[in-house]
Amino acid sequence: MGTEVLPSLSGANRIAGREVEGTGRIVRGVDPHTGSPLPVEFRDAGSVQVDAALEAALGSRASLQDRTRRGRALELVAEALLEDQPSLAAIAEVETGLPAARLDGEVVRAADQFRAFARVVREGAYLEAHIDRATQSSPDLRRLLHPLGPVVVFGASNFPFAFSVAGGDTASALAAGCPVVVKAHPAHPGTSELSARSIERGLAEADVDLGVFSMLHGADPSVGGALVTHPHTRAVGFTGSLRAGRALMDLAAARPDPIPVYAEMGSVNPAFVTPAAIAARGQELAATLAGSVTLGMGQFCTKPGLLVIPKDAVDFEGELVEAMTGVQLHPMLSGPIRDAFRTGLDQTAEVDGVEDLLPLRRLAGDGFVQPPVLLATDLETLRSRDILREERFGPFCLVVRAELAEYVEVAALLPGSLVASIFAEPSDDPRLEDLHRCLEERCGRIVYDGVSTGVAVSPAMQHGGPYPAASTAMFSSVGDTAIRRFLRPVAYQNARVPVLPDELRDRPSAPLWRTVDGQLTRDGICS
């Protein structure tokens, strides 16, 4: 099952297209089915490698300047990922235990993200170009967005492609013109190495200086710390736990020159089901929700972790229990994730007023397998205990029984989430106005009559939300707009044509959307 790719791994870091042996501690991947270490040894980067990667990043940034070449490079990276799909999916299956079909699809999704950003770069509207021509009282002023500089990306464990080395943070930072240094997630070091090689091949084919991309191993937190505090680093992308994300935020905020950390962290993602929806399609909803809670063994940042249902929905609860019981079990992603899940679970289940609806919540199976857990409580208990409002990363959901009129009170208790969902009938709408407004302030996305898992890569996607779901609610880490995280405006006043970026000249070499004297237009300026 994919272990034939193991001998191709070097275990080294990848710096500017070269294999560079780390000087840090040795780490090995783990087979999630057995919990046993895999044969290849990976070595953490030391401070010398951290410095080398960021020097290469800074020194090569000009090579990402040309927008046409950058778009082409993103396309070629997408092609390289697709060409390498079999080996990428094979090693990921060995290291993560995720199903092969899911991993195949995720490589395609990662490639699609590179392609989507290639389109964004080609179109050029993301540059937010503005031209204000001189008037009697004001000067000629032209403005567009420039890359921030080297970006450090932390790979996530749960999407070894779409949110890891070849994920959306890497794609959007490169698209913005920022060199990238990825800190590989220690749960899939081999997948990270192969992903890095695919990216390098795509970049090399576009004749981009390979200094714009490096991948370092860093199982020890000191490596991540050194990357975030390095003077060349201009921004950080992170997907993972609240604890780790907040630690990076604090490091970045304490720098002599603070830098932004775009951290996507813990999210409860509440789901609300009205009595009318249960009456109309309760059984179907129970199956849908159970599937969403346990998808990928609940290790999705968009997993519904809190389910608000009517107080007397006995049948619906029964259907939910049944659906959860029938779920096929897979190992969890890693030992630390499984252990953290169990610890959090035990603390939550011990709270007075919390009922265990699936009393088989205990160790079962081999390796990192963990059966799903469904607890239930009421509004008063939820209100009194913070611990019930925290994310549990794994196959877990807390049912909250409440009157329909109390749903908004439940929502108002919750911390920021990436996404919330509402299952209701049209007849409910007038009574849900307050709930809707409350969720708008607490979530980045609201889904109607659908589950929160599943994040389309499209211009209108918002994947982010108020703290602690994300470090800042102001940006998305998925979709076209994710590129804005790595850009800053620069204005040119009275500039002569030779110093003006092509996109700000009266007649740019290719049309793009700009505002000219306050009006959006794709037309050049006739002088």
Added chain:
Amino acid sequence: MGTEVLPSLSGANRIAGREVEGTGRIVRGVDPHTGSPLPVEFRDAGSVQVDAALEAALGSRASLQDRTRRGRALELVAEALLEDQPSLAAIAEVETGLPAARLDGEVVRAADQFRAFARVVREGAYLEAHIDRATQSSPDLRRLLHPLGPVVVFGASNFPFAFSVAGGDTASALAAGCPVVVKAHPAHPGTSELSARSIERGLAEADVDLGVFSMLHGADPSVGGALVTHPHTRAVGFTGSLRAGRALMDLAAARPDPIPVYAEMGSVNPAFVTPAAIAARGQELAATLAGSVTLGMGQFCTKPGLLVIPKDAVDFEGELVEAMTGVQLHPMLSGPIRDAFRTGLDQTAEVDGVEDLLPLRRLAGDGFVQPPVLLATDLETLRSRDILREERFGPFCLVVRAELAEYVEVAALLPGSLVASIFAEPSDDPRLEDLHRCLEERCGRIVYDGVSTGVAVSPAMQHGGPYPAASTAMFSSVGDTAIRRFLRPVAYQNARVPVLPDELRDRPSAPLWRTVDGQLTRDGICS
């Protein structure tokens, strides 16, 4: 000279349209011409008033929801400011000592900013509305920007209107739909009180709940700290010193839920003059630069604080000295600003290798008057001493003598700036390419053959820059785009029409620019 408006002042805070006596310490304005305290006593807000202002802000936010009413409110605030121009300018003249004509003009500028944001709100493109219609593989997804919530604004001392209570931060936050609590600058408390009353009148005429605007006195730093750490506060706007700005950034970053601080702080704003430019128009340039350095007694955030000139430009230096000597003196804005200026000056002038070109740099005149200071040094000295690369807020400039080929080395030594300027002849352009690229990475705006002072309020303006010029280089505090600092995206998936914001419906009530299926258009959707 304006003191007739003093009796109209209450000395109280303004909370939600009401006069509320503070429970903090008593502060009085100071006459900058004499250094003597003015008669009116102002009382700092205590924690009860801080809480009341932010409760009012949070509770009234829905009243800013309607975009049409919000635009109308901004227009009416602009009208109120213009109606009150005589009394506003009069009190500001008493408290700041700035020339009457400048203050009259600044009230107009402040009103213009409210009008500019009224236009931005009316047009609606700032909402960044995206609509992705459902396809076989993806859901209907619609996204637009929502207000962040209550914003705390710190008034600046040097622009008592354009960057204070009625300044761009207040205007852009209200435009975004965010309630505002302003912390008044203690150097012009009476101007702050009258400005607040003008704003309230405009809001009241638009039928907006007055809870959306409060103004508190807070000479004691604890008031600002309480505002930044208050749980309801969602963002902070600040213009002032690096020390104060960084303290607020650190407070905001240490919150349980960190929030953004948009601080515009110390900026050196280097100016570069080539030998060819001096040969062509040296005398004119010397006069222009001396005027820019001493404009408003050098108390502009865009003041050129470092001037790079050829090594052998003896005549030019002489013309510069002469122009600086002839400048008409005004008092500085406040005792603390004058004292900080003198302390910094003494430390800078003492550095080995720094020459004083205007040895009249000593106390002269009454009150807060301070003659301009011109020091000179070379590249090596600049490289060796950090203190020479810090902002000196006041009538000061450090001349750096260097070869043209070394200009880029000077630029590379400098911290982030709001703006840089280059005075050159077209024949210089090929040799300035590196300097230009270096400044692009270190500044928010580059001015060619013009001074950095003077910030046009227009869509293409960028007023911001890399740290320490601003807390983040990613936004502007002047111009249309300043509104983006107070917004966050929310996406609606499969939403029924009644819950969708008007701007995301197939046919919105008024046309606005949106992307529909990735294409920018002002057309509605025909279904």
